[in-house]
Amino acid sequence: MGVGKSNAKVYVEKQTGVSFKDVAGQEEAKESLTEIVDFLHNPTKYTRIGAKLPKGALLVGPPGTGKTLLAKAVAGEANVPFFSLSGSDFVEMFVGVGASRVRDLFKQAQQQAPCIIFIDEIDAIGKSRDSRYGGNDEREQTLNQLLSNMDGFDSSKGLVVLGATNRPEVLDKALLRPGRFDRRIIVDKPDLKGRIDILKVHSKNVLMHDSVDLEAIGRATSGAVGSDLANMINESAILAVKKGRTVVTQEDLLESVEVVIAGKEKKDRILGKEEKRIVAYHEVGHALVTALMKHAEPVQKITIVPRTMGSLGYVMQVPEEEKYLMSKEELTTRIVTLFGGRAAEKIVFDSVTTGASNDIEKATSLARAMVTQYGMSDRFGLIGLESVEDRYLDGKPVMNCSDQTVSEVDNEVIRILKECYNKAEELLAGNRDVLDKIADYLFTKETITGEEFMKLYHEVKGDRDPIKKAPEEPLRIEDGGQTILMDSFADAPGSEPDGQAERKQEPEDSITKNC
Ligand code: ADP
Ligand code: ZN
Numbered sequence: 121m122g123v124g125k126s127n128a129k130v131y132v133e134k135q136t137g138v139s140f141k142d143v144a145g146q147e148e149a150k151e152s153l154t155e156i157v158d159f160l161h162n163p164t165k166y167t168r169i170g171a172k173l174p175k176g177a178l179l180v181g182p183p184g185t186g187k188t189l190l191a192k193a194v195a196g197e198a199n200v201p202f203f204s205l206s207g208s209d210f211v212e213m214f215v216g217v218g219a220s221r222v223r224d225l226f227k228q229a230q231q232q233a234p235c236i237i238f239i240d241e242i243d244a245i246g247k248s249r250d251s252r253y254g255g256n257d258e259r260e261q262t263l264n265q266l267l268s269n270m271d272g273f274d275s276s277k278g279l280v281v282l283g284a285t286n287r288p289e290v291l292d293k294a295l296l297r298p299g300r301f302d303r304r305i306i307v308d309k310p311d312l313k314g315r316i317d318i319l320k321v322h323s324k325n326v327l328m329h330d331s332v333d334l335e336a337i338g339r340a341t342s343g344a345v346g347s348d349l350a351n352m353i354n355e356s357a358i359l360a361v362k363k364g365r366t367v368v369t370q371e372d373l374l375e376s377v378e379v380v381i382a383g384k385e386k387k388d389r390i391l392g393k394e395e396k397r398i399v400a401y402h403e404v405g406h407a408l409v410t411a412l413m414k415h416a417e418p419v420q421k422i423t424i425v426p427r428t429m430g431s432l433g434y435v436m437q438v439p440e441e442e443k444y445l446m447s448k449e450e451l452t453t454r455i456v457t458l459f460g461g462r463a464a465e466k467i468v469f470d471s472v473t474t475g476a477s478n479d480i481e482k483a484t485s486l487a488r489a490m491v492t493q494y495g496m497s498d499r500f501g502l503i504g505l506e507s508v509e510d511r512y513l514d515g516k517p518v519m520n521c522s523d524q525t526v527s528e529v530d531n532e533v534i535r536i537l538k539e540c541y542n543k544a545e546e547l548l549a550g551n552r553d554v555l556d557k558i559a560d561y562l563f564t565k566e567t568i569t570g571e572e573f574m575k576l577y578h579e580v581k582g583d584r585d586p587i588k589k590a591p592e593e594p595l596r597i598e599d600g601g602q603t604i605l606m607d608s609f610a611d612a613p614g615s616e617p618d619g620q621a622e623r624k625q626e627p628e629d630s631i632t633k634n635c
Pocket of ligand 1: 142143144145146182183184185186187188189190284318321345346347348350
C-alpha cells in the first residue's frame, strides 16, 4: 500500500487456542454459536442436504463483555483460522484504502476457508448511509465493498463473518438483510453468577489465599464486565506482590475492585488544606443526605484520597438488593443526594466550586429522563418526549415534540432540579452539627467506613436514628445490587468522565444525554 496513513491491519491467527471453556457465563451466546462451530467443522454435512450456510452473525453487547473472546472461541472450537480487523481503524483513511483492505481480507480468507472473519466495531464502517448521521465517502465505499463481498463469497466452504458492535441501531439496514448479518447474538453484561464464573476463570492461574471469597467480590461488582473483572484479578496479584506477599488475599481483591472502578490512589497529588476541607464537606454532604433520606442506599465508604481517574474523593453506596426498576421516589432521592455535595459547600463556605460539575450533569440527565422518558412529571404526565432508539446516536437526542414543548421541558427539568437542591440544602442546614463533626473527622482520617459514619452520627444525635443504617460489615452486599460511586469522576473542568462509573451511577436504561 505505502500511501498515506493506514492503521487498518488484518490479523490472522492460524489457531486461536481459545475455546468455549475460556468464556465464562454467556451460555445463550455460546449455544447460538455452537451451531456455527458445527457448520465450520463439517460444511458438507449441511450442503449435501441442500441447506445454505449462514454467512454472518452480529455479536451485540457493551464493550468488554467478551465478544472478541467468543469469536476467537468459535474459531478455536472449530479449529479454523481467525481473521480479524477493527472498524475503527478505517476512520480517517484515504478514500479507497478501506475498500481495498476489505477486498484483500475476503480474498485471503476465502483461500483459507473454512475460517472466521471477525470485524470488531463494525458500526464504524457500517453506520447507516442515511445522511442524518453525516456522510463520509471513505466509510461508504468501505461499507459498499463489505456488502458486495458478503454477497459474493461462497459460504459452502465454511466461511463465517462475525461482526461485533454495541450500537446495532446505527447500522445500515442493508447490512442486516438475509444472507448478510442476519443473525444477532446478544452478549450482555454478566449477572452475579456470570461475574463469579469470570472471576474463577481468571483466577485459575493466580495463587490465592484459602480465605479468598470470589462470591463476595462478584457481589461487589455489579455492572462490571468481563474485561473489568479480568483486570481486577490481575491488579490484585500485582498488589499482593507489591505488599511482599506470595498469595492474593481478599483484601487485595477488594482494593483492586476500587482501583478498577475509581483508579489508583494518587499519592503525589496533594490537596491544599483549604481544598481538602472543601472536598471533605462535599463528600460528607452527599453521605449525610443519603443517611437522611428514605429511599437512599446505605453509605459504605467515604474517602478523600485522590484517585488517578480524576476524582478528588468519593462516597460509595451499596444497595441492599439488585435493582432493575427505580421508583420516582428513588430517582428523586438520587438527585437530592447528588446535590448534597454542592449544598454542603454552599452552606459551609458560602461559595461554590467546580467540584460538583459531574454531580450536576448526572442529576440533570436523571431529571430530564424522568420528564421525557419515564412519564414521571406532573407537568407532562405520560408522554414519550424523547425517542428511545435515538439514545444510541452520537449527537443530540431527537425530541418528539414542538419547539415550544422543548422549552417547557427545560423549565420542568429546572424546576425538579431546584426542588431537589433545596431539599438537600434544607437537610444539611438542619443537621449542621453532624455535618461539621463528620467532615472534621474525614479531614483527618481521609477514609471512613459506613460504620464509623453512623457511629459519629449517633454521637451527635444520640439514639435518634437516621433513616438508613450502615451495613453491618463493609462490603457485605446482597445479590449484586448496583454499587454507586458518588463523585468518582468529579474534578476540575475538562476531566473526561469515563464510561465505567457513569454506568454504575444510573439505572440500566437511562443513558446520559443532554440537549
Ligand atoms: P469485547 O470484544 O466484548 O469488547 P473482549 O472479548 O475483548 O470484549 O474482552 C476483553 C477481555 O475480558 C477478554 O480477553 C477476557 O480476558 C475478559 N473477558 C471478557 N468477557 C469474559 C468472559 N465472559 N469470560 C472470561 N473472560 C472474559
Ligand atoms: Zn459530588
